[in-house]
Amino acid sequence: MFTYIWEQWKRKKPIVALIILGFVVGNLFLSVGTSFSVDNYNYIMDRNSGNPDEQLMVDFECEEGISFEKAKKIIDKAAEYGEIQIISLDAIQDGQIRYQPVAVNTKNARGWHIPLIEGRYLKNAKDEIVVGKNIAEQRKLSVGDSFFVLDKVYRIVGIAGREGKSTVWDTTVYLEADAYFSSMQKTLKMPDAGGFLFTILKNGKEEFQHDFSSIEKFCKKEGITITYHTLAEEDDSSFSNSVTLTVISTAIIFLVAILNVVNLMTYWMLERKRDFAIMKAMGCTNRYLLKWTAAEMAAMAFLGAAIALFLQLIADRLLDVVLKESQYYAGVYGINVILSIAVSGICGLLTALFIAGKTLRFDPQEIITRS
Numbered sequence: 001m002f003t004y005i006w007e008q009w010k011r012k013k014p015i016v017a018l019i020i021l022g023f024v025v026g027n028l029f030l031s032v033g034t035s036f037s038v039d040n041y042n043y044i045m046d047r048n049s050g051n052p053d054e055q056l057m058v059d060f061e062c063e064e065g066i067s068f069e070k071a072k073k074i075i076d077k078a079a080e081y082g083e084i085q086i087i088s089l090d091a092i093q094d095g096q097i098r099y100q101p102v103a104v105n106t107k108n109a110r111g112w113h114i115p116l117i118e119g120r121y122l123k124n125a126k127d128e129i130v131v132g133k134n135i136a137e138q139r140k141l142s143v144g145d146s147f148f149v150l151d152k153v154y155r156i157v158g159i160a161g162r163e164g165k166s167t168v169w170d171t172t173v174y175l176e177a178d179a180y181f182s183s184m185q186k187t188l189k190m191p192d193a194g195g196f197l198f199t200i201l202k203n204g205k206e207e208f209q210h211d212f213s214s215i216e217k218f219c220k221k222e223g224i225t226i227t228y229h230t231l232a233e234e235d236d237s238s239f240s241n242s243v244t245l246t247v248i249s250t251a252i253i254f255l256v257a258i259l260n261v262v263n264l265m266t267y268w269m270l271e272r273k274r275d276f277a278i279m280k281a282m283g284c285t286n287r288y289l290l291k292w293t294a295a296e297m298a299a300m301a302f303l304g305a306a307i308a309l310f311l312q313l314i315a316d317r318l319l320d321v322v323l324k325e326s327q328y329y330a331g332v333y334g335i336n337v338i339l340s341i342a343v344s345g346i347c348g349l350l351t352a353l354f355i356a357g358k359t360l361r362f363d364p365q366e367i368i369t370r371s
Contacts, residue, residue: 012271016300019264023304024311026257027344031312031336033250038333042115046167049200050112052231056205058084061225062195068181070222071197075177077218079105081211082204083113086177088197092149099135099171101149103180111203114169119143119158126179129154133161134170149173150183164331201228258347265297265351269359276360286360293356294349301348305340312336 009016045051060066060074071086078084086103106124113121114130122128131147136159141147145156160169201208208215212228219226276289313332 012268015264015268015271019261019268020300020304020307022257022261022264023301023344023348024308026254026261026347027305027308027340028311029250029253029257030343031308031332031340033247034336034339035312035331035333037247038335039331042162045112046115046162048231049114049168050202054111054203054205055231056201056208056228057231058199058201058208058226058228060197060199060219061227062223064223065195066197066224070224072178072181073222074197074219074224074226075103075105075199076107077215078199078201078208079107079177081108081201081208083107083109083202084177085174085200085202086180086197087200089180092173094148097135097138097171099132099173101173101175101180103177104174105177108204109202113202114160114174115162115167117159117161117163119156121158122174122176123157124176126176126182127153127155128157128176130158130160130174131156132170132172133159135173147173149175150180152179152183154179200231205230254343258351261347262351262355265355266359269293269355273359280360289360290353290356294352297348297352298345301344302341305344309337309340 049055058078060071062070075084075086084105089101089103091098091100104122106122109121109124116130117133119130122130129147129149131141135147136142136156139147141156141159143156143159146153147156148154154175160172160174161167208228216226279289280286309332316331
């Protein structure tokens with residue numbers, strides 16, 4: 001069967017090329033639209049460090065200053081509700097590298113963390129850190145290597161950031177809060193800001209707000225005033241609109257491409273009507289011919305999807321060179337491959353079955369005699 005299909009393809013190269021081109025165009029727009037939507041979503045999440053609706057800014061204040069012992073107590077208390085990050089630590093200058101440490105209590109971590117180029121996030125281990133990609137590039141570090149922070153050796157378990165894009169995580173080092181507290185034995189203060197400790201509760205917002213009165217009492221016993229406020233989400237309507245517009249335009253272009261494929265497929269089937277009549281006269285059933293036609297169309301669809309993804313991958317590499325550190329480019333993600341193969345396969349099979357089902361309803365003797 002496959003030998004015959006190949007011979008048919010060679011005999012009718014123009015029409016086969018046009019059908020495959022139709023799938024290429026449709027899949028290319030589908031895949032690029034998907035990539036743009038994914039990049040938009042990632043950009044919004046990156047800009048807000050996750051979903052703002054799930055986060056709280058939690059500030060602790062003490063006029064005399066907050067000791068590490070007190071800081072550990074209140075951070076552990078807040079961490080009962082979700083992952084909490086201390087963002088008011090002084091930056092560290094290490095030779096030519098200046099980076100921002102962020103102490104994290106992952107006791108109740110869940111949901112969105114930070115984007116990782118490789119490796120994984122922290123898992124409540126005191127000897128683990130996640131470093132930004134700029135630090136990793138400058139020091140030629142990778143997952144599994146060692147890195148000194150505050151005169152203590154840590155094992156790198158993740159590289160933070162995004163390929164080809166600048167993010168706030170590029171020069172950040174994430175480490176467990178307990179490890180940070182044990183490394184530093186002095187009063188924790190923000191420069192020129194008195195006894196303040198600024199943190200972000202990354203999840204558990206509703207539970208924290210519900211129990212705030214008891215948390216406030218706990219902090220007062222330690223001589224600390226606690227306040228919180230929700231994160232002000234920036235207006236993302238323009239991004240949402242662009243995603244919606246991208247999805248709609250992509251769907252329209254893909255539909256037009258598929259309609260062209262349907263027309264070409266109809267012509268392709270009608271041209272081979274005599275061949276089908278001969279095969280039916282020799283004993284081939286409609287079911288066999290349907291399976292054969294479906295396999296043929298599936299092969300064209302998958303070939304079109306593969307070519308489209310390959311072209312997008314090349315374009316992505318070229319754009320990465322020309323537009324370094326750009327926020328948007330046509331990256332090929334796993335969802336691109338899944339969508340392209342799934343949509344192409346389904347559309348190809350449905351097209352083949354619909355057209356072939358109508359085309360094969362004939363009397364083979366009548367067709368052969370007429371020819």
